[in-house]
Amino acid sequence: MSFNPNLKIGVLGGGQLGRMMIQSAIDFNLDIHVIDPDENAPCKNIGTTFQKGSLTDYDTVYAFGKDKELITIEIENVNTKALKQLEAEGKKVYPQPAIIELIQNKLHQKEFYKANGIPTADFTVVNNREDVAKNEASLPFVNKLATGGYDGRGVQVIRKADDLSKAFDAPGFIEDLVDFDKEISVIVARNEKGDIQTFPTVEMVFHPEKNLVEYLFSPAEIDSKVEDEAQALAKDLIQKLEMVGLLAIEMFLTKEGTLLVNEIAPRTHNSGHQSIEGNVTSQFEQHLRAILNWPLGNTENVSPSAMLNVLGEDGYTGEAKYEGMDEVLATSGVHVHLYGKKLTKPFRKMGHITITDTDKERLREKVNFVKAQLKVKA
Template sequence: MSQAFYQNYKLGILGGGQLGKMLIQSAMDYNVDISILDPDANAPCKNIAAEFNIGKLTDFDTVYEFGKECDLVTIEIENVNTQALKKLREEGVKVFPQPEVIELIQDKRLQKQFYKENDIPTSPFILTDTKEDVLSNADFLPAVNKLGKEGYDGRGVQIIRTESDLSKAFEAPSLLEKLVDFETEISVIVARSEKGEVRTFPSVELSYHPVHNLVEFLFAPSTISEEIEKKAQDLAIDVITKLDMVGLLAVEMFVTKSGEVLVNEVAPRPHNSGHQTIEANFTSQYEQHLRAILDMPLGDTQALIPSIMVNLLGEDGYQGLAEYEGLDEVLSISGVNVHLYGKKITKPFRKMGHVTLVGHDTATLKENARFVKENLKIVSK
C-alpha cells in the first residue's frame, strides 16, 4: 500500500451499525476516511463517518453508485447486493470480503454444503424447501430448523426437539441440522490478508440467552484444553483458506462431549464474539479487519488480560427512546469498559451496547459480569 493511501484513500462500508462505528473508531488511527451506506438516517455511524449516505443495501443501483466513489468496499452486514459488488470489482474497485464469499454466507444452505464438500467438520443436516419437508423428516429429530436466508441475531432459528414442535417449522427454503450434544460453544476469529498472511485470535467461550439465541456473555480465554484449542485454531484457518477469503472471519463452533470440534456458522466481518479484543488484546478485531483488507501486516492477536463481555440488550416490555438505568453503579467497578452503540430506539432484546470487563482474577470478573447484567438495564419511558 503506497503512502498516498494515507492522504486520499476512501474506504466504503456497507452498513452503518455498531460494527461500522467501531471500525471507524479504529480507522481513525490510520487516518483513513470512511464512507458509510445505511438505510437508517439515525444509524450509529451517522455522526462519525467522513461521509454518511442513506440508501438500501440490497438495491443494485444504490450500492453501485456508492461504491464507484470508493477505492475499496467492505461490509459490516451480509445482507447486501453482491451483483453490484461484482460490477464494481470488474471496474477496478477492490471488494473484501469477495462477493462470492458474501453470497455463500448469505445462504446457510450453501454454507453447510460448502463445509460438506470441503471436508470441514459440521453437524449432519438435511436441506428442506417447505414445512412439509421438515414434517417428513421427523425421524431426524431433535434438530434445529434454520432459514436459508435472512436469519440473523437469533431470528430464523427454531429448535425442534420432538414431533410436537414440528408446527414451528419454516415454510421456506431452510435446513434441518442435527441438534449437537455439545460441551460448550466457542468462537475463533481469523484474518487473512490479500497476500495470504493468516492470523487467529485465541478462542472465546460463548453463553447464549436460553430463548432468544443471542450471546449474553463471552469469556476469554476459553476453558477448553490445549488439544481442543489447537483443533479450533486449525479449523478456523482451514475455513478461511478454503474460502480463499480476504478479511476477517468469525468461526462459531461446537465442542462436543467426545472432544470433536464442529463448525456451526461463520460471519465474514467483525463479530459480536470479538468485541472484547478492543481492551483485552494487542490488536482489536476491528484493526485486524482493516489491516487484512488493506493488505497491511496483520497484528499480534495475543490476549493481554482475561476478559468477560456482556451484551447489553433492550429490556423485554420496553420500546421507545432508550434510557440507561444503573450506568453509574456499573461505571464504579474497576476494569469496566462501557460501549453504547448510539441507537436511539430500544426494543426487546435489541443489541444496544456491550460492556467488557478486564482483570486477572476470574472469580471477581464473573461476579462483576453478573452485577452488570443484573443492574444495567436499557428501558424507555
C-alpha cells in the first residue's frame, strides 16, 4: 500500500491505546474514525469522527466498517463475524479477524502454542469448578477463564486446597504455576509484505493483587542469549500466525533460564508504552506502519527507560485529583501521559509515566520517587 493519508481508517475501541495511536496518526495526517460503547471514551475528541456504539454487536460493527477502507482494533473484545464479512467484501482488516478470534480465547491460544511448538506452561482443560477441584493433587496452579479475561481479570492463582472454592465455575484451563525469575515482553510487528521487526525486550513488574503491569524497565536486564531467544521466539510466533499488525508477547523467564510464552495480545500493549519516548519508533507508529504496509520503523532504544502505570488509589471513586504532580513534573526525564478519564476508581488505569535516564540506577531511583509521590484520588 503506497503512502495515502486520505485512507479512511476505522478503529474498534476508543480507550487509551486508541488515543495514543491517534496521537501518532496525527503526525501523518491520517483519517481516523473511532467507535466505542463509552460516550466519554479517551478517543472522543481527537479522531476525525467518534461514534458511540457496541463493539460486540454484529450489525453495529458491520455498519461502522462498511465505508472504511482499513479497519483495526485497540481491544480484542469485538465482533469477529462482522469483521470476517467486511474482509470477505474486500476491506482490509488488520489484525485479521481469524487471529483476533483465536486470541479472544485463552484456551485456543494455549492449543495453538502446543500445536506449533511454541514453549508454554503445561495445561489441563477444565469446564467448571468441579473439574478444577479434581486436580487438587497438582496444586499449586493457575486457573484461567477461556474467554472474558482482560487486564488481570479471569486469572486466579490456586495455591492450596482451601483456595479451590475461588476457582472459576466456567470453561477454561489450569496451568502449572511457573517458578519464574522475570516476566518479560517482546513487541513484534509484521506488515503485508512479510517484513518483521521486534522491539528490544522489556522487563515487567506486576501489581501483587490486580495482576496488571505496575511498571517496567527497558531494556530488560537479561543476558544476550536470553535476549536473542526472546526475539527469535517473537518472530517465530508472528510468522506462524501469519499476522499483519502489532503483537505483544508476554513471557516467563524461568529460574532455569527457559522462556515460556504466557499470553499474547494482537494490538498495542501496556508493555510498549515507554517506546513513545524510549525508542526511535513508538509501538503506536509501528502499528500504523504495519497495517498500512509501510516500511517498519527503527525500534532501537534511544535511552534506558521505565514506564509506570498511573493507577487509581484503592478506596477512591469519583472525579480524579492528582496529588504530587508538581514534584513529578519537576523531575528530569519524566514524561506524563494522562488518558482523559475524568473519573477514577481503584486500580483504574488513568495514565502512564515514562522516565528516561542514561544511568540505570538513577532510573530506578526516579521510578521509586514517582511511585511514592503521585497518587490518584477523588
